[in-house]
Amino acid sequence: MNYKHLGRTGLRVSPIALGCMNFGELTDEANSFEIMDAALDAGINFFDTADVYGGPQTPDMPKGFGTSEEYIGNWLAQDNSRRDRIVLATKVYQPMETGPNDKHLSAHHIRRACEASLKRLKTDHIDLYQMHHIDRATPWEEVWQAMEQLIREGKITYVGSSNFAGWDIALAQCSAASRNLLGLASEQSLYNLTARTIELEVIPALRHFGIGLTPWSPIGMGLLGGVLGKITEGRRATPGLQARIKALRPQLEAYEALCAELGESPARVALAWLLHNPAVTSVISGPRTAGQLLESLKALTLKLPDEALTRLDEIWPGPGGEAPQAYAW
Structure with missing residues (x-):
């Protein structure tokens, strides 16, 4: 495994998280344990979750909230040596209860959410504590005060963001610098061949x-995983995804034909495309089975030729480069 630095930090993480x-x-505890065992055995040291994962992510349907963290905590408790072998990342922001202060990035919520995550994860520290979304109603002075306190107490080590705009990242870093803090170590963004908006300003x-980039949804909710061959299976059967498949069918046909020419699975090509980008530190793979995880690891050895990269740009064009040159002189 060729470990990479998480942004400018000295922390090294696996290129597949x-x-x-x-x-x-979608995955019960026994199968979750099997996936984590397979990940550790394969050299994956970067585990990413969130306090809200485990059920419907809406405040009026709290059933399942925290289950992902609980499964990880139970797995860690089986063998104390596992904790020091992984970089453990979780997130804060989403509503965990229905009260007015049970969400977002107030210092009040950050403190309580961190304590709750530590309890579920059965650990005394979180390696990477990520803000799951931007909260423009809370001043950065308050956010960094809360994070600084958690760092001082040894409860978190690094701070990351997720779903931030480019100017949110700039504001966060300027505020952190004024406090002599490292600031953000990573940003977790939606990024794949079908969703390239972050190339404008975030990257x-x-x-x-x-700051390191850790893309989520690398195969576009299954669209880039060979969807045309299994068009009515699982999540693909939902009306929303069926509509996207219909709208993108010409591109999907061209994409899957290119993958067939390369002799590679569509999912592997999608992952390899992300990994060839020097801005990407680690790609978030969200397998439902250990087999899916091991399949994703094959992308680490796939080097796409220049011709294939050019054709992928033709099939899935990006925004035209970086702002403002992408849309102005």
């Missing part, structure tokens, strides 16, 4: 500040 979003919702901001 284990995304634990499905734990508790340039991350490069400027030395």
Whole structure:
């Protein structure tokens, strides 16, 4: 495994991260344990979850909230040596209860949410504590005060963001610098061949500040995983995804034909495309089975030729480069 630095930090993580979003919702505890065992055996040391994972992510349907963290905590408790072998990441922001202060990034909620995550994870520290979304109603002075306190207490080590715009990243870093803090170590963004908006401003901001990129949904909710061959299975049968498949069918046909020419699975090509980007530190793979996880690891040895990269850009065009040159002189 060729471990990479998480942005400008000295922390080294595997280029494929284990995304634990499905734990508790689509994957039961026994199969979650099997996936984590396989990940550790394969050299994956980066485990990503969130306090809200494990069930429907809505405040009026709290059933399942925290289950993913609980499964990870139970797995860690089986063998104390596991904790020091992984970089454990979780998130804060989403509503965990229905009270007015049970969500977002107030210092009040950050403190309580961190304590609750530590309890579920059965650990005394979180390696990477990520803000799951931007909260523009809370000043950065308050957010960094809360994070600084958690760092001082040894409860978290690094801070990350998720779903931030480029200017949110810049504001966060300027505020952190004024407090002599490291600031953000990583940003977890939606990024795949079908969703390339972050190439405009987020990726340039991350490069400027030395922040690692950890893309989520690398195969586009299954669209890039050979969807045309299994068009009515699982989540693909939902009306929303069926509509997207219909709208994108010409591109999907061209994409899957290219993958067939390369002799590679569509999912592997989608992952390899992300991994070839120097801005990407680690791709979040969210397997439902250990087999799916091991399949994703094959992308680490796939080097796409220049011709294939050009054709992928033709099939799935990006925004035209970085802002403002993408849309102005």
